[in-house]
Amino acid sequence: MASIQLKDVSAIAQAELFKNLNLSVSNGESVGLIAANGRGKTTLLRFLAGQSEPSSGQIAFSRGARVGYVEQEVEQDQLDQSVYDFVASALSDEQRDYEIWRVDVALAEFQVPEAQYHEPLRKLSGGWRRLIMIARVWLTEPDILLLDEPTNHLDLAKIVQLESWIKQTSAQVPMIVASHDRAFLDNCTNRSLFLRPGISRYFSVPYSEARAALEQEDAAAEKVLIKEQKQAKQLREQAAKLNNVGINSGSDLLQTKAKQLRKRASDIEDNLKDLHKERHGDITLANRGTHAKVIMSFEDVTVCAPNGDKLFSIEKELIYAGDRIVVLAENGAGKTQLIKKVHRAFQSEGSELGIWGTPSTVLGYADQEISQLPVDETPENFILQHKGVGNARCRSLLANIGFEFEKQSKPIGHLSYGQRSRLALLSLRLIEPNFYLLDEPTNHVDIPGREMLEAEIVEKGATAIIVSHDREFARSVGTRYFEIEKRRKRLVEVASPEPFFERMSH
Known part of the structure; x- marks a missing residue:
């Protein structure tokens, strides 16, 4: 039976993405991986695929387990390959000599029309490319499957097809699926992992149930936050009073007690830093209106x-x-x-x-x-072209949608x-x-x-x-x-x- 074990896994890029992540995934489990853009989903999948190493912690697989990883996009230098050659490239030279028939089986499993087998990938829709990428990885007979945004560009019929395939396949092959499609997560995953910079949250239920439970946890944590912030403030006020009295009276004991109160306040404030506040860029629209009916x-x-x-x-x-x-x-x-x-x-x-x-x-x-x-x-030059946008407003607008300063001047x-x-x-x-x-x-x-x-x-x-x-x-x-x-x-x-x-x- 294939399985993945994560122990105290952390990822730090320019900022902390997640830390001390502990997780176990085995047969019958398909885990929905949920986080805002840029918050570590692909980073974690690359750790699991062996493409990069975590900042700290350990990742272990059951003995001999093969990991299949389906990334978000086909590499540019592969787009001119035919569908058949692209999928066949996952086989070894010996396998291509004796087991080339497996390519036909893999493509048929994802209902790729035979008329497309010898078309270059570049000519196909994004949706067909996604399914063909999954077929290519599935051809390698992985024991564990990682899918990064598998529904991008898929139409509804193909999304439903993929949901059915994941539900059927995850009974034998553990899966971790990163997706922003809420209905898709509900329909084909039975576990949910919310990646967070502080403490990530794991639930043994699909997305919607997990989201409701998470919101309850966050509401309770918010109450604790308010209570403890108030307590820390009171401790600092008491410490200031004791310190003043101690100085005026020359009492070392009172000054020591004031120091102890400040230390208790600092400990409370340090613990509060781990409480999660989702950070993401704003999305807003405008409507100038019209008198026309x-x-x-x-x-x-x-x-x-x-x-x-x-x-x-x-x-x-x-x-x-x-x-x-x-x-x-x-x-x-x-x-x-x-x-x-x-x-x-x-x-x-x-x-x-x-x-x-x-x-x-x-x-x-x-x-x-x-x-x-x-x-x-660059994003900066693009937004500056709009009427009424100056340098200061441009930087503010880009910051509001989540663009750090250095990304504002990089090519789009x-x-x-x-x-x-x-x-x-x-x-x-x-x-x-x-x-x-x-x-x-x-x-x-x-x-x-x-x-x-x-x-x-x-x-x-x-x-x-x-x-x-x-x-x-x-x-x-x-x-x-x-x-x-x-x-x-x-x-x-x-x-x-x-x-x-x-x-x-x-």
Whole structure:
């Protein structure tokens, strides 16, 4: 039986990520690894994969255990390999001579179409690359499997497919899964580890139950914090009085007692430093508002694939101010093409037949590849280009979304995808739109960020058309739901997203 044992494992980068982490994982356990962006999830997975060493502590595996680690992205120099060659490269030379058939088995297990076997990875969607990366590692027959953000770029059908595979596979192979997708964690993990700079928290239940228990612990700790802060303050006040009396009376005993009280106060304050306060960058949006009741309309619109093939049609739909429309569809039905078509219509009036937008509309657009960010520029220079932003405000804005000073002057291409997502959302806020067009806005955004983005979209009351495979996000922000019926090739409004989610789960 394969297992992992962690004893007093710590990680310190520029700041402490986690410390004195103790954990045991064995067969039948799939652990959801939860933390904000940049708080140590990938660092811990790399420790477990043997790619780097912890600052302190020990990691032990059951004898002979092989660890499989699926990273977040394919290496750039591998993108020109064919799918088949990429997966086969996990085999030894001897295995490729006699066991090449295992590549077909691994690809079939993740339902990769045979037509893609000899396509270069570069031509495939991010979702297919993710599944192919998992197939490649699974081919090595690991005894323990580590998955870093496995749902990034996956559509809902593939997320559900992966959930089912993890639930089935983790019975024999222990897994640790880092993810920001709350529904995914609930559906395929049975343990939860919240990484924290002070004391990390481990629960033997899935994410939502663990989150509720964690919030209760934090609330109790907050009460203790307030009580002990008050006690430390009182001790210091008493010490000051005793010290003054001791000096005035010449009593060494009173001065010694004052010193003892100060020491007790310091001990209490030192212990309070380990109480956790989540630190993450703010995500805020803007809505300049509009007097128009109708923001845009569709009438006899046809949405096509890049090659010109018809994907679906829209007979007639009106988008009213304040509508938050979530578009539901299977992969390949045309969600992204719809977003791009609406974007083109607002960029150039009359460029897309059948789409009309009110002249007072100010569009905020973000695609799922975050392509609006100039990767060779620095965050500082990018934000300074926005109207009304000077040097001091620029530094403050970037600090508020979690960018330390040194990251503000590094090229955007060197930032993590989570940091890029926050930068893109900051840029949208500075435009002050009244209509948001968002294609997978939660890709790479951590759970605190997703929850802040949900709250901002709802509270600011901006009109929006949103594509998202995050079920909790879609439920939270949507006021109307449009579904692309792939078989009938048409867009229809539905009362709720739940029937679609239910169909995708079977």
